[in-house]
């Protein structure tokens with residue numbers, strides 16, 4: 504087994520991209536083979552100065568070595584992103600992805616080393632938070648990340664929904680039209696910008712997102728199967744919603760269509776568009792079930808249905824994890840429902856954000872500064888992330904023993920300031 508000092512954690516060079524992708528594929532249990540298309544398409548998103556590899560300098564001679572230099576046994580990459588907090592003023596985020604350690608080198612601290620390198624750089628750069636979507640729940644809490652949003656998927660049994668099957672589109676002058684990928688690339692970015700600037704938990708998307716999700720760019724080289732796209736326009740012609748969905752081909756024993764429409768993504772900026780697009784999906788002939796994709800847990804959807812029980816939860820899990828790197832800027836970036844003062848003693852195993860902070864919040868904004876006055880609450884930086892985006896309750900975390908009240912009743916005060924009427928939602932995976 505190679506010793507710690509034999510494994511070099513550093514940024515990769517351009518010529519090392521193929522070996523890095525091979526290591527990534529191995530860690531993610533995909534075929535390790537790397538195609539030229541994958542090198543070009545995946546490689547074009549790689550920022551070399553933010554892409555780490557772990558190089559085993561003690562690796563015995565192998566064919567891997569002959570493909571170029573020292574074998575890469577772990578991968579890690581980050582890129583710039585914006586995250587919308589409560590109140591809608593996005594903050595710069597360090598988005599982390601492509602984290603993998605080969606099974607031959609696991610549990611030797613490689614992720615810990617790569618994470619420390621990346622988070623230190625992000626803090627130095629001035630990022631307010633780091634973000635990621637976790638493969639498994641237990642991995643990232645130790646690095647100061649907290650579960651900041653939850654995702655829910657419903658499966659709608661259309662026949663039990665109580666919806667009138669004769670529906671044939673909006674009757675208020677709005678309309679729904681099928682469009683192709685090119686039109687999605689034209690209409691989608693503006694619509695998404697409108698959504699994500701007001702949606703706590705939403706993150707920025709670049710042009711690549713739209714290219715990948717309309718088949719212009721393939722990361723894996725797998726053949727593209729074009730989905731259906733439908734756009735909702737209000738009576739005044741405003742684009743207010745867009746959905747991408749596909750269908751399986753399922754004919755039951757009695758030769759009756761029992762297809763499932765699977766939503767890849769659905770974004771809207773008005774409740775009318777949201778209602779109409781779900782209504783549309785539930786009205787398509789042959790469609791017996793609709794799988795909704797990852798929605799906010801308090802999505803309006805079930806209650807659009809006359810019988811909400813027709814929407815059964817099929818997935819409920821943590822989604823966006825947030826690591827606060829700058830407590831002052833994070834707390835000042837969001838808005839607050841009420842007025843009040845809260846002193847938070849924030850612990851942080853990595854020392855990046857530890858300290859005692861006094862938050863003074865009001866309807867016109869908030870100020871936050873380090874303080875020496877007595878704390879109201881003591882909590883880890885990961886719990887702060889969950890409270891910051893509005894999804895968690897300080898009272899609940901106190902009951903769980905994860906937040907400690909230094910002053911009786913402080914958790915209720917914190918909830919009154921920090922909680923929001925709607926839960927945050929991150930529509931993206933990255």
Ligand SMILES: CC(=O)SCCNC(=O)CCNC(=O)[C@H](O)C(C)(C)COP(=O)(O)OP(=O)(O)OC[C@H]1O[C@@H](n2cnc3c(N)ncnc32)[C@H](O)[C@@H]1OP(=O)(O)O
Pocket residue numbers: 530531599600601602603604605608609610611612613614615616635636637638639641642645
């Ligand atoms: C944002 C994303 O990209 S999510 C994708 C994450 N990648 C994967 O899930 C691919 C498969 N798994 C892996 O590649 C690796 O096992 C990783 C990346 C999860 C962990 O890498 P490692 O180098 O083994 O982690 P490292 O040795 O630094 O572990 C640090 C600590 O976390 C713990 N840990 C690491 N992974 C896990 C896990 N999956 N479940 C529970 N604990 C874990 C370790 O036991 C260790 O604990 P300790 O400090 O108490 O001893």
